Amino acid sequence: MIASIQKATIAYRCPHCGLAILAEVDPFILGKDMLRLKCDCGESELLIVRSLDGKVRLTVPCILCPQSxxxxxxxxxxxxxxxxxxxxxxxxxxxxxxxxxxxxAKRLEESEKELLDLLGDTDFADIPRDSDRSAEFFAEQVSDVIAYMLAELSEEKKIHCRCPEDNGRYSFSYTGKGVKIVCDCCGAEKEVEVNNIMTANDFLQTDELTLE
Structure with missing residues (x-):
């Protein structure tokens, strides 16, 4: 029953000024009207509507895309x-x-660190805002992460294949689900689910790879 439902906190980051906006949402108030969570800079707002079927519909500004x-x-x-x-x-x-x-609040802080780690020396303001260029930009970021990790793991002999003493040469190509890492010498391979910037961040934590 709705009487047992607690207030929820909702947060987003303004794509224009970078400020994090947090607010509490009361289920009773939400049931009466559309809620607008605006940034103080006036350049973005998050919209929340509760429909007659009880579902909550949100329009959320994106820190990377031109559209919500x-x-x-x-x-x-x-x-x-x-x-x-x-x-x-x-x-x-x-x-x-x-x-x-x-x-x-904790997850908001963690996500900011993840974004900054993945962007490296790239300034937030330099991220392209149109959909095609944004997708291309982050595809390049993902490729850079994969290439970096393959070089690091190969140098440390942490990629295991069928080559003697793991002295293979490694490359990767994109598949429908992620990337296929292949030893160009022995043909051993492994498919890894690295298809966006968050899974690329997870891949940065990889200690070793075994190709089969």
Whole structure:
């Protein structure tokens, strides 16, 4: 019943000034009207509407794309989850955070660090905002991460294949689900799910690879 539902905290990061905006959402207030969560700079706003079927519909500004993204959640997910995140379609980066205040604030901080780590020396303002160029930009970032990790792991003899003493030469190509890493000498291979900037960040934590 709605009487047992708690308030939810929702947060997003303004794509224009970079400020994180957090607010509490009361289920009773949301049931009466559209809520607008505006940044103080006046350049972005997150829209929340509760439809007659009880679902919560959101329009969320994206820190990477020129257009906002639309999402539909059940009321239970929106108000009862400790933490729920919504990601950008093109990059996989979380752009909206919903749940308990402490969990939302923690994940918001973590996502900022992940983004900064992946961008490296690239300034936030230099990220292209149109969809095609944004997708191309992050595809290049993912490729750089994979190439870097293959070089590091190969040098440390942490890529295992059928070559004597793991002295192979390694390359990669994109597949439908991620990338295929292949030893050009013995033909051993492994498919890894690295298809957006967040899975690329996970790949940075890889200690070793075994090709079969």
């Amino acid at each position: 993204h639309n999402y539909t959640l059940s009321g239970n997910v929106f108000f009862e989850k400790e933490l729920f995140t919504l990601g950008c379609t093109y990059s996989g980066i979380d752009i909206c955070f919903i749940g308990q205040k402490e969990q939302v």
